[in-house]
Amino acid sequence: xxxxxxxxxxxDVFRGDKTFAAMSSMALQSKLDDVLTVAPITxxxxxxxxxxxxxxxxxxxxxxxxxxxxxxxxxxxxxxxxAWHEHIMRKRAGSARKRPIADVxxxxxxLQKGGxxxxxxxxxxxxxxxxxxxxxxSAIP
Numbered sequence: 001x002x003x004x005x006x007x008x009x010x011x012d013v014f015r016g017d018k019t020f021a022a023m024s025s026m027a028l029q030s031k032l033d034d035v036l037t038v039a040p041i042t043x044x045x046x047x048x049x050x051x052x053x054x055x056x057x058x059x060x061x062x063x064x065x066x067x068x069x070x071x072x073x074x075x076x077x078x079x080x081x082x083a084w085h086e087h088i089m090r091k092r093a094g095s096a097r098k099r100p101i102a103d104v105x106x107x108x109x110x111l112q113k114g115g116x117x118x119x120x121x122x123x124x125x126x127x128x129x130x131x132x133x134x135x136x137x138s139a140i141p
Contacts, residue, residue: 001132002035004110005066006118007045007102009136010038014049014060020119020136027117027136028064036117037067039076039109041102079108083127096126107131 005028011017012024028036038046038061050057061068084104090096103120107128110116115132116124124131 002037002114003031003134004039004106004113004116005036005042006106006116006120007038007042008119009117010042010046010061010064010066011049012119013064014046023136024119027134028066031117031134032065035067036065037069037113039106040070041105041109043068043070045102076105076109076112079111080105083108087127103127 008020009024009027012020013028015021017024043057046057047054050060058068084101087096087104103123104127106118107116107124110124111128111131115134117134117136118124119135119137121133121135124133
């Protein structure tokens, strides 16, 4: 299976976040027998963590065995297009909160690839109810 790694999980590990880094790191390690990848938007969102240095960012992702496959994303874009439309319709009807477009794109990419590793499970459930999600925090006893 291919797992798309959400931006928040990577930032947890990179920053060594006291609350989330250990669980996020363990979640990634638990999926190393599968394929780990990032959505194109996640790659973009990570840029500030590396001061815009793509080589340093690639080295970090390589060290964590995370692939970058940005080819063939038309299907993901079309999934995101539909999900964003549905979200805006719910928002206009007063039944949805504000959602960053990045989450819509990440969710569509993950749906196309196989699954998503994220701490923000609820952010993706409404738009992509059939998406397989692994939440690092769910492993907490």
